Amino acid sequence: MCETAVNLDIVVPNETRYLRFVGAIAEQLAKELDVQEDKRDTLAFHLNLALTEAVANAIQYSAAASAKDSVRICLSVKDSYLSVRVFDHGGGFDLAAVPAPDFDELGERGRGIFFIRSVMDSVQYSKTDSGNVLEMRKKIA
Amino acid sequence: MRIAKEIRDDRTVLSIQEDRIDAHNSGELKNLVLKTLEGGAQNLVIDLARVQFIDSSGLGALLSGYKNANLRSSGFALAGLQPRVRSMFELTRLHRVFDIYPSLQLALSA
Structure with a gap:
C-alpha cells in the first residue's frame, strides 16, 4: 500500500457557522486517504465528528477568553497515522480531569470529549507557544 | 434552522429540514422545541429523517x-434516525432514554 502524505493547515474564523465547513473537509480527507473501502464511510463520519467537537470547543474557549478570532487546524498523515491538531487561545482545560459520562445522567452538556475519545485512538491537550493544542491521532491502515 | x-391528529410534528445539527444551530432547535411545548403541544414528534449528522x-x-x-407530562418522540445519527444515541446509551421510531409514519x- 502506498503512503499518502497529507499536510493541511487551515485557519477558520472563530464562528460556529464554520463547523459545517470543517466537517466537510474532514469527510473529504477520508475520501482521499488510502483506507479499505468498507471502512471509508465510518472514517469520514468519525473525522467529521472529532473535528466538529474539537473546533466547537476551541471556539467556545477562545470566545470565553475574548481571545484571537480564529481557530487553527492542522491535519497530517504520516506512517499510517492521521494526526489532527486544533489550537485554541482560551484559558485551557485539564483533559485528564474530564470524566467519562455517567450514562444515567441526562445533562445537556459534557459529551464532546467522550465522542472524540470514542472515535480516535488517542487524545492529548497541551500548552504550546502558539496556544493550547488538542491533538487527536488515529491509525488509518 | 429550517424546521x-x-x-397531525393529536400530535405536533417538527420536521428538521437541515442535514446537520451542530453547535451552530442546536441552540435554535432547543429554543424552538421549548417554545412549541410552552405553546401547549401535548405529543411532540421530532422527525430527524433529513439529518445526516448530529453532534453533542x-x-x-x-x-x-x-x-x-x-415535566409537562407531554409525549416526546424521535423518528427517522439515519445510521450515523442513531450511532450517536447508541454511543451515549440515549437510545434507551428516548422514544425512538424508525419512521415518522410509525x-x-x-
Whole structure:
C-alpha cells in the first residue's frame, strides 16, 4: 500500500457557522486517504465528528477568553497515522480531569470529549507557544 | 434552522429540514422545541429523517426537549434516525432514554 502524505493547515474564523465547513473537509480527507473501502464511510463520519467537537470547543474557549478570532487546524498523515491538531487561545482545560459520562445522567452538556475519545485512538491537550493544542491521532491502515 | 411544523391528529410534528445539527444551530432547535411545548403541544414528534449528522450539542438540545416534555407530562418522540445519527444515541446509551421510531409514519401510528 502506498503512503499518502497529507499536510493541511487551515485557519477558520472563530464562528460556529464554520463547523459545517470543517466537517466537510474532514469527510473529504477520508475520501482521499488510502483506507479499505468498507471502512471509508465510518472514517469520514468519525473525522467529521472529532473535528466538529474539537473546533466547537476551541471556539467556545477562545470566545470565553475574548481571545484571537480564529481557530487553527492542522491535519497530517504520516506512517499510517492521521494526526489532527486544533489550537485554541482560551484559558485551557485539564483533559485528564474530564470524566467519562455517567450514562444515567441526562445533562445537556459534557459529551464532546467522550465522542472524540470514542472515535480516535488517542487524545492529548497541551500548552504550546502558539496556544493550547488538542491533538487527536488515529491509525488509518 | 429550517424546521417544518405540522399538526397531525393529536400530535405536533417538527420536521428538521437541515442535514446537520451542530453547535451552530442546536441552540435554535432547543429554543424552538421549548417554545412549541410552552405553546401547549401535548405529543411532540421530532422527525430527524433529513439529518445526516448530529453532534453533542444537538443531543443536548434534544435532551432539553425530552426533560421539558416530561415535566409537562407531554409525549416526546424521535423518528427517522439515519445510521450515523442513531450511532450517536447508541454511543451515549440515549437510545434507551428516548422514544425512538424508525419512521415518522410509525411514530404517528404508535
